């Protein structure tokens with residue numbers, strides 16, 4: 001036990017640091033004010049200057065240079081102001097809770113010990129001494145990883161050794177220590193217990209003070225170019241992912257910024273839920289996108305089916321669905337393209353003002369005339385270049401035509417200037433040169449449609465090409481020809497309405513971008529996919545094709561597959577490793593579950609084949625209760641009673657259903673008794689105590705109390721529903737109840753609920 005004197009000393013230090021921070025805050029606030037005033041002044045100057053009429057040719061050159069100078073001044077003061085504001089945010093965050101850990105270390109051969117305090121950001125006093133070390137600094141890893149004794153940690157200069165003499169944990173609130181203790185554990189369970197038993201917050205919290213050893217491995221990995229995390233429900237995958245981003249931004253701060261990190265998240269609700277984590281760590285948010293949004297952006301003019309839509313409609317042929325999502329299917333596309341003869345390429349005419357400008361035969365000839373051993377993308381590029389060359393020649397010929405002369409005569413001053421663009425009149429040697437330039441611009445403007453068609457590859461019909469591929473591909477044994485034909489027909493029918501089924505989206509895009517070599521994104525350096533079990537291998541292969549400079553971080557739980565059958569983790573990982581060949585793959589398992597109480601975690605795990613491997617964090621709570629009703633009416637009444645009861649003890653009660661239709665039924669049942677939010681696909685926040693939502697929108701979220709709706713045998717008849725049921729159960733932090741109309745699903749083993757089955761009377 002720590003003695004009173006030591007506690008007092010620690011409190012004095014906290015008070016000292018708080019006071020220092022208070023001063024810094026005061027000073028920085030003033031600096032922000034000054035910076036603001038300066039920005040306003042500079043901006044005002046800039047606006048006055050830009051409003052002068054700079055069409056006057058004489059003034060132009062001078063004005064231009066001046067403007068450029070002014071603009072960079074504006075940018076600079078804005079940037080200064082932002083830096084100051086960020087600094088202020090950091091101080092304020094630290095002022096609230098300056099640090100959460102202390103380590104005492106002693107380097108080999110030295111007799112004195114260093115006391116290091118660890119917090120969300122570093123703080124230095126006027127002598128350059130660290131009052132607080134950033135949790136991401138190399139030495140801080142000792143706090144998360146080490147037990148007392150000899151320890152080592154990675155630095156940019158290699159591994160360092162030291163001796164860890166003491167590890168102390170703090171809970172500090174508004175300058176007061178509420179808790180402190182010494183520990184030899186990685187990060188003591190005591191603090192974690194406290195963190196986990198609190199009520200579910202509206203937004204996700206950062207876990208910086210209590211990061212666990214395996215989580216720390218994920219966060220601090222800098223070597224892998226494919227990092228796969230398989231973690232059971234509630235094991236902190238999403239938390240670790242976000243801390244990892246914060247770590248990477250710190251670790252590579254000179255050559256990585258938040259804009260170069262992209263996170264694929266399951267839905268908008270989730271995006272919103274995690275939005276506050278990085279700012280609370282003093283970092284900018286990464287970019288976020290959902291798969292649906294990403295696809296629709298890449299297939300303009302097409303309506304791409306969403307995951308939710310596919311799940312709701314359940315119209316899938318499993319064999320075909322699996323085939324189209326497989327690595328084999330993508331490899332087939334590669335083979336198809338490799339062996340594609342020029343005459344098999346679906347070129348289309350380019351039109352201009354209702355007439356054929358370049359015919360598909362001409363284009364075919366250009367393509368066919370190329371050395372066919374060139375890479376695909378080169379062949380297309382050369383074809384495009386030839387087309388553009390021909391277009392330019394026609395533009396030249398067009399300059400002296402009558403329609404151009406007529407149009408030039410009727411140009412207003414303004415139009416003339418517009419055509420002139422950035423060009424300076426003084427640069428022309430004579431009037432003819434100027435005339436030719438303007439005429440060329442005019443023709444170009446008119447022929448821009450043709451230019452765009454070439455540039456955008458609209459002379460190639462990717463959809464029909466894909467259809468041809470479908471007609472040719474050799475099927476796997478479990479798919480009947482007739483079924484496949486029907487599927488191809490469906491593809492064609494949907495296309496008429498500009499609709500693309502989700503299963504076809506990634507393969508089409510893959511075919512397109514492989515053929516053209518275009519649409520690559522070289523800027524993204526780190527790609528994260530959360531809930532990766534919901535992605536097909538084909539989709540991931542497409543992402544790999546596009547984001548070729550990105551290190552891939554795939555995070556998920558094979559047991560929570562709600563859109564397909566549950567796959568064992570090794571199977572899934574094996575598939576991923578084969579599909580994305582990289583140099584340094586790494587796989588990390590997280591088997592300990594933190595979200596739910598011990599009874600809930602063990603109950604939920606009992607329905608999984610490998611559930612025994614899931615380690616429940618030891619936090620007490622009630623056993624889940626199963627209510628079996630004899631009619632829908634009885635079940636509804638029981639639901640209302642339950643909600644009333646749960647609201648007494650909990651902040652949020654979520655009723656989770658299998659699909660949207662059930663969610664609506666529940667909503668209608670309870671809305672007159674409770675203020676209720678029915679969560680839909682477009683929802684962005686949950687701001688009600690009682691919420692109803694289908695399982696796929698509950699992905700990644702957590703609630704104090706969860707009620708699973710109608711988990712009857714009829715609703716969850718077999719293994720296909722395993723992932724759905726497991727996901728529902730594991731959303732609960734403190735309490736879980738399940739309702740069933742009639743006999744309970746066979747997925748829950750009798751032994752799991754023997755003494756907790758309540759017959760509804």
Ligand SMILES: Nc1ncnc2c1ncn2[C@@H]1O[C@H](COP(=O)(O)OP(=O)(O)OP(=O)(O)O)[C@@H](O)[C@H]1O
Pocket residue numbers: 192195196205207210211212215231232233234235236237238239240557560594595699700701702730
């Ligand atoms: N080291 C930790 N310290 C404190 N809390 C933690 C820690 N790890 C996880 N948690 C908490 O456990 C809960 C689950 O974490 P998270 O949502 O990151 O898990 P997940 O693996 O992504 O879950 P799922 O796959 O079930 O959606 C959160 O409330 C999180 O704050």
